[in-house]
Amino acid sequence: MSYKERTPVENNSSLDEIDLSKIFISIGRGIVRFFKSIFRFFFLYLDTLISKTKIILALVLAGIILGIAYFYAFKPFYESRMTLNSAYYRGEFLDNSIQNLNRLCSENNYRVLANLLKIEPEKAKTLRKIQVEQIISPNMQMLIDLYKSTKGNQRRIDSLILNHSDSTFQIMVQVYDTTTLVGLDTILVNYIKNNKFVNKRIAIERKNLLNRKAKLIRESKNLDTLKSYMAKSYLPQGPGKTGTNVTLNDKQSNPIDVYREDFRLYDLQLQIDRLLFINSEIEIIDRFITFGKPASGTIEKNAVKGALIGLLAGLLYVFYIILREGLRRFRLIIDED
Template identity: 55%
Template sequence: MNNPEINNSKRNNSSEEEIDLNKLFNSVGKGISNFFKGLFRVFFLFLDTVTANLKIIGLLIIIGGILGLAYTFIARPYYESRMTLGSVYYRGQFINNSILSLDLLCKEKNFNAIANILQIPKPKAANLKSIQIEPIVSPSTQLLIDLYKETEGNKRRLDSLILSTEDTTFQIKVQVFDTTALNGLDTSIVNYILKNKFVKKRIEIERVNLKSRKAKLIKESASLDTLKRSIALSYRMPAAGRSGTNNVILDDKGTNPIDIYREDLRFYDQIIKIDRLLYINSELEIIDPFIAYGKSVNGSKVKNTLIGLLAGLILALLLIIAKVINTGLTKMKLILKREDNL
């Protein structure tokens, strides 16, 4: 038999669950509605604040444009150029300290010292703003460096790669106030680098090593020439007892003539490379000299004016946002006070 009290309790429980779900859905709907209402209120409050402060916004934009234009006349225009250097004896890192000392003198505006060091006139030295050195890394090497950086546990490999692939080609970047200061500046900087005692010592050592290696290669090549003559004589001898192979028996050892001729050609190529290095005297070679560009780095009148206008607009927007936040906080305080009074 069904107990009427049990049935009534079940009906009451189900009705209470339905009421709870309705309350939940209603509260969620009200929360979403209040969220979008709040967004609209903030948006319209922002528009009202902008409308009420149009004069201030316009004034800030105009002031920014005027300051940008004034910067063009106040700031001294400067120009940038790069010189590419190459070396077979040492790497760009070795001369970094020499270039750094020049840059420090430029920042200190010690033009007398710069003129004495570079052997240039003082007015020309006064037009130097900065001198910096930058290594040139090949795209393939940079790709490997980025790959090792992204992979954990490759610090040792990364350090080894950087040390072993450090390029001997580098750039010297200069900033000058007058492009005429670039005339002959590349030669002056190269001569200054070559006067460095460490650099001169390294160049001397490398040249001695190249000459020693050349002498050794010539000696080895002469030995191969003797061996080639012996092989040629063995081929001219009667072919009695010779097998049909390309091997020649000298001192009871099998010798392949093709390998000997290839080795001799390899020695010859190395001797030519050493002669080229010694002949061109490429301890420091100018690959690309400084080029004078007419466009200044610190921008034109139009560019600086536009930057000033944009800066004024950003400042005005920040001011509007600050006012909107202040208004919102004031309203929140009033609402909290009313709730406390109730």
């Protein structure tokens, strides 16, 4: 009785072992077939590539010719960048002003462009593109990267970019003639400064600076009077008396604090004088630099790009031939069935 009961269990365990071995064998055969098919396709592709060498070389040569033709068919253009700082402009105002110029360039509306920039129409025709981008300070970039590393902070990132107070910008221009870059930085700055909104802000800011400077001068004069009284207090006023403190309305004043305040007011006056002197509503940090090599690429670069495109076209052609032959054989198999 016990033998009959154990026999089915032993048979089931042996069947399970046989089934698992078959599964592992099937997996191994599948992996082998997969790698064999990869190697078969690789050697088939290599063989087809060798057999079509002449066609591929012809495509590469055609790409070189087209690259050289592109260089002579289109005018080469040169690119340069100018960095400036503005105490009054913010991103949206400067971006709108430059976008209007760039749109006129793309529309070939050189008459209006020359009128806005106050330059000759011939010089305006050499302008290809004008763009502006705001330079984010390293500290601001670090905050943005920090928020990017955490999910759900997209609103904070947008708020930082929208409300950050960085006022450094970079203007990129593309020109067909490098002589156009001479004086172009001053021309663009004058165009930006002619904005009525900015002019009002500049006038208000300069008036506020002048009023603040006048107030600082008055306060400095009052401190000079106070310092003279303090100096007199150090002189002996009677037998056995020497002054070390000044008493004003029964309150003692520390001479060191008074002199420190005088130096602080003096520093503020220097800062205001600096702002008024350098006229820093728009300050050029780096001017346009003329580069010898065009940004559109030299004839050698265009030839290399054309050769690479021709080579890519040849490789895709070989792949198309293999795919077409495979589909043809697949149709024959279906027809035979």
